[in-house]
Amino acid sequence: xxxxxxxxxxxxxxxxxxxxxxxxxxxxxxxxxxxxxxxxxxxxxxxxxxxxxxxxxxxxxxxxxxxxxxxxxxxxxxxxxxxxxxxxxxxxxxxxxxxxxxxxxxxxxxxxxxxxxxxxxxxxxxxxxxxxxxxxxxxxxxxxxxxxxxxxxxxxxxxxxxxxxxxxxxxxxxxxxxxxxxxxxxxxxxxxxxxxxxxxxxxxxxxxxxxxxxxxxxxxxxxxxxxxxxxxxxxxxxxxxxxxxxxxxxxxxxxxxxxxxxxxxxxxxxxxxxxxxxxxxxxxxxxxxxxxxxxxxxxxxxxxxxxxxxxxxxxxxxxxxxxxxxxxxxxxxxxxxxxxxxxxxxxxxxxxxxxxxxxxxxxxxxxxxxxxxxxxxxxxxxxxxxxxxxxxxxxxxxxxxxxxxxxxxxxxxxxxxxxxxxxxxxxxxxxxxxxxxxxxxxxxxxxxxxxxxxxxxxxxxxxxxxxxxxxxxxxxxxxxxxxxxxxxxxxxxxxxxxxxxxxxxxx
Amino acid sequence: xxxxxxxxxxxxxxxxxxxxxxxxxxxxxxxxxxxxxxxxxxxxxxxxxxxxxxxxxxxxxxxxxxxxxxxxxxxxxxxxxxxxxxxxxxxxxxxxxxxxxxxxxxxxxxxxxxxxxxxxxxxxxxxxxxxxxxxxx
Numbered sequence: 001x002x003x004x005x006x007x008x009x010x011x012x013x014x015x016x017x018x019x020x021x022x023x024x025x026x027x028x029x030x031x032x033x034x035x036x037x038x039x040x041x042x043x044x045x046x047x048x049x050x051x052x053x054x055x056x057x058x059x060x061x062x063x064x065x066x067x068x069x070x071x072x073x074x075x076x077x078x079x080x081x082x083x084x085x086x087x088x089x090x091x092x093x094x095x096x097x098x099x100x101x102x103x104x105x106x107x108x109x110x111x112x113x114x115x116x117x118x119x120x121x122x123x124x125x126x127x128x129x130x131x132x133x134x135x136x137x138x139x140x141x142x143x144x145x146x147x148x149x150x151x152x153x154x155x156x157x158x159x160x161x162x163x164x165x166x167x168x169x170x171x172x173x174x175x176x177x178x179x180x181x182x183x184x185x186x187x188x189x190x191x192x193x194x195x196x197x198x199x200x201x202x203x204x205x206x207x208x209x210x211x212x213x214x215x216x217x218x219x220x221x222x223x224x225x226x227x228x229x230x231x232x233x234x235x236x237x238x239x240x241x242x243x244x245x246x247x248x249x250x251x252x253x254x255x256x257x258x259x260x261x262x263x264x265x266x267x268x269x270x271x272x273x274x275x276x277x278x279x280x281x282x283x284x285x286x287x288x289x290x291x292x293x294x295x296x297x298x299x300x301x302x303x304x305x306x307x308x309x310x311x312x313x314x315x316x317x318x319x320x321x322x323x324x325x326x327x328x329x330x331x332x333x334x335x336x337x338x339x340x341x342x343x344x345x346x347x348x349x350x351x352x353x354x355x356x357x358x359x360x361x362x363x364x365x366x367x368x369x370x371x372x373x374x375x376x377x378x379x380x381x382x383x384x385x386x387x388x389x390x391x392x393x394x395x396x397x398x399x400x401x402x403x404x405x406x407x408x409x410x411x412x413x414x415x416x417x418x419x420x421x422x423x424x425x426x427x428x429x430x431x432x433x434x435x436x437x438x439x440x441x442x443x444x445x446x447x448x449x450x451x452x453x454x455x456x457x458x459x460x461x462x463x464x465x466x467x468x469x470x471x472x473x474x475x476x477x478x479x480x481x482x483x484x485x486x487x488x489x490x491x492x493x494x495x496x497x498x499x500x501x502x503x504x505x506x507x
Numbered sequence: 508x509x510x511x512x513x514x515x516x517x518x519x520x521x522x523x524x525x526x527x528x529x530x531x532x533x534x535x536x537x538x539x540x541x542x543x544x545x546x547x548x549x550x551x552x553x554x555x556x557x558x559x560x561x562x563x564x565x566x567x568x569x570x571x572x573x574x575x576x577x578x579x580x581x582x583x584x585x586x587x588x589x590x591x592x593x594x595x596x597x598x599x600x601x602x603x604x605x606x607x608x609x610x611x612x613x614x615x616x617x618x619x620x621x622x623x624x625x626x627x628x629x630x631x632x633x634x635x636x637x638x639x640x641x642x643x644x
Contacts, residue, residue: 037605040593053603094587165595221598226553243537243549243574245598246553251555348594348607352545359584362614398580398612402544428576474576482582 009158010353011041011048011483015098015200022058022218023202025065031219032057039195042108042343043334045382051195054219059187062215063233066158066185074155074183080400082130084208085181089130091204092123099197101335102170106196108384109297110334110341114169121463122173125481129181130463132483146338146500152493155183156235156504159489160228162221164241165191165345166300166405170463172198174480175238178216179192182489184211184235189228192220221245226334232256238487239263240302242476261478261488263302263470265403266431269424270305270460271414271446274371274436277314283414284321286458287436291322291409293460295329295341295388299407300349302475303432305460307400308411309420314411319392326409329388331374344384353386353406356399365393365410395423403429417442421449430472434460453479508626509619511581512564512571515589518608522548522567525600534571535560535590536610546571546588546608547599555633562635569615570636578629583620587611 019036021028031052040047052058073081092099099122100114109118138151159179163171168190190198195218200217217224229237230252239249240263253260276287293307310318320443336343346349350373357371370389375381388407391399402412414420424433424446433452437443447455453470456462462495463469468482480486514522515612526532536544547554551570559575566588573581587610594607601608615623630638 084537192602193595220603221596222549222600223603225598242544242547242597244535247537248549248554248598327593345594346595346607347591348545348609351591351609355609356544359612359614362612396580401580402577405544 003210005503013101015095015203016102016196017049017199019205020195020199020218021052022054022062023199023206023214023216024058024062024212025068025215026206026209029058029061031055032061036190037220039106039193041105042345042384043105044379048105049196051192051199052218053192054217054224056223058217058219059224059227059231062217063158063231066187066210067233069210070157070185073185073210073213074157076183078133078136081181081183082134084453085126085130085177088205089123089126091208092119092126092201095204095358097118099169099200102200103197104282104334104342106194107165107168108334110342112337112339113297118167118170118255121465122169125170125173125177125465129177129483129486132486133181136483136486140259146498148497150495150497152495153182153486153490154493156489156491157184157238158234159184159186159238160231160234161188161238162225162228162241163188163190165194166297166302168194169197169201171240172201175240178480178485179238179489180209180213182486185236187214187215187217187228189217189224192218198210211354222463226252229253229404230255234258236260238478238488259488261470261480261485262476263431263478264429264474266302266304266429266452266471266475267307267401267420267427268303268305268429268432268434268452269307269309269427269450270313270434271309271424271436272314272318273419273420273435273439273442274311274314275438275442276436277318278438283438284456288322288325290434290436290460292325292329292388294409295326295407296461298341298344298386299353300345300405301461303454303461304403304405305432305434306404306409307395307427308409309340309414309423310411311420312413312415319368319411323390326369326388326390331385331387332376341388341407341465343380344386347384349405350384350386353404353408356402356404356406356408357389359374360391360393360397360399360408360410363393363397363399365391365397365399367391370407394428401427417446421446424450428474431470431475451487508617509585509610509622510564511584511623512565512588513568515587517590519567521590521601521606521608522569526567526569526622529600532569534566534569536571536573537577545594545597545599545610547597548608548612549598550600556636558632560631562630562638565639568639570639575631583615583623585613585615587613
């Protein structure tokens with residue numbers, strides 16, 4: 001735990017190991033080839049732990065353990081599975097500070113966010129699906145006097161899950177909770193640069209689940225993710241990540257004819273109608289925060305509101321207040337509870353962001369704030385910090401079309417409601433959108449026209465369970481964080497039963 | 508003819524090592540999420556190219572494709588592929604060795620853009636591999 005919250009930190013507190021293997025069959029198992037990689041912190045570049053650099057052989061061991069547990073877990077009564085999911089939630093809540101600290105150190109996101117959002121939302125996800133599975137029912141229909149169709153939901157068996165580095169803990173919860181609730185055994189691969197919060201969680205819940213129900217294989221995408229996704233031993237693959245890899249996952253899935261759900265990228269528009277400035281009140285204040293939310297999780301969110309569309313008639317006045325709001329964003333050591341924006345996740349990520357800032361300038365966009373790396377000095381000088389950046393331009397620029405995945409906002413203007421919709425939809429993606437208006441009819445009409453799976457209306461960046469989340473277009477398919485995801489983790493078994501003693505008369 | 512995609516010496520060396528390790532390679536750059544909007548490097552046999560992928564160029568003998576929808580915005584961009592140490596996890600092959608390919612962009616000037624405008628349209632699809640002249644990957 002940090003001995004001085006604003007300067008240094010100590011890894012290897014109680015609950016944090018110096019080395020993590022793979023969690024297979026209820027225990028830690030060394031990687032078959034004995035290779036490890038160093039996981040470091042983007043806060044200051046220091047090494048945190050050694051982690052298993054697994055390969056296809058380790059994926060096979062995990063699948064062995066999952067298959068060994070499969071039938072028994074599948075037959076466990078829903079109430080019993082729910083009890084265990086609630087127990088996992090209990091353990092998460094009891095260890096909130098440990099998990100929040102781990103997540104902050106490994107990913108670079110502010111401790112304010114891990115304490116208030118990532119970890120509590122993760123716990124809640126297990127509770128939500130514990131509830132859903134107890135309330136789940138199949139159906140039956142009496143087709144005629146002698147024939148009844150019974151529909152049962154059954155687990156798929158063993159599923160593969162590959163999660164990204166931007167919300168390591170929460171993405172693990174989003175994937176694991178419904179899969180386990182539905183009675184499946186899981187082989188999950190966390191991102192190699194952010195493996196720690198899931199590893200710490202497994203230590204906390206090792207005694208809760210039967211061995212083999214959850215198996216964690218650490219390592220890199222090409223060495224672990226590819227063999228997992230292309231394995232004929234999984235019944236389904238779930239992936240959250242980038243577009244080209246999403247295509248590759250689909251190709252692997254096609255080899256084995258298995259279903260998949262994909263959550264890919266976004267270039268979400270945040271649309272501000274003139275009426276938000278009708279009064280200088282709490283709602284305007286909320287809208288200004290909404291504008292600044294491109295900096296949430298340092299912009300490393302698939303749903304980052306990375307485009308802002310502002311109605312022409314309020315453009316200058318709104319921008320004056322909005323940019324002032326951005327100027328107040330406090331960048332700093334993510335372990336400082338007053339820090340609003342932390343470190344970008346890696347060297348590769350910050351290089352990409354800086355290139356896009358350069359692209360924006362070359363394209364002729366006007367940088368109104370930020371636009372460069374931040375040097376925080378001292379111990380943080382080797383960390384990956386970028387100033388929150390706002391460009392003004394038009395929607396055909398690359399910085400309006402491509403996902404930067406950093407704290408860079410591209411702002412443009414619109415004149416009419418139709419133009420707002422047109423610009424909003426002029427993107428390859430369709431994951432999120434924000435609509436801000438005091439007029440409920442305007443907000444509703446625009447929200448229904450935007451081709452995105454999640455339209456935040458007079459809010460943004462809220463991820464409660466029981467609100468469906470997923471993409472249109474190149475953002476992928478399938479909906480998470482709602483009980484409809486259970487359909488993606490279950491088979492429907494139709495027992496078509498005849499109570500007639502007589503032959504049909506064919507043969 | 509201005510080249511649309513070029514490599515740094517460091518990236519060229521890394522591509523050489525990856526080719527030795529994995530065999531023929533292919534690059535694809537897309538636009539989304541996490542480790543996206545950066546070039547993905549796969550074994551050629553592990554990634555299927557479609558009719559809407561554009562062959563932007565060839566680097567160290569390896570084809571570099573982009574999705575057609577993304578290409579619309581790249582018509583006047585020169586991409587330089589470089590390397591950094593320490594990228595976030597991805598399925599791209601170099602990540603397992605602790606490296607990450609990155610893209611740096613430069614807008615072509617008017618003279619270069621004019622030459623490109625007058626040139627043949629870029630080939631598309633897997634059949635474009637047959638048009639690669641600078642030796643196989």
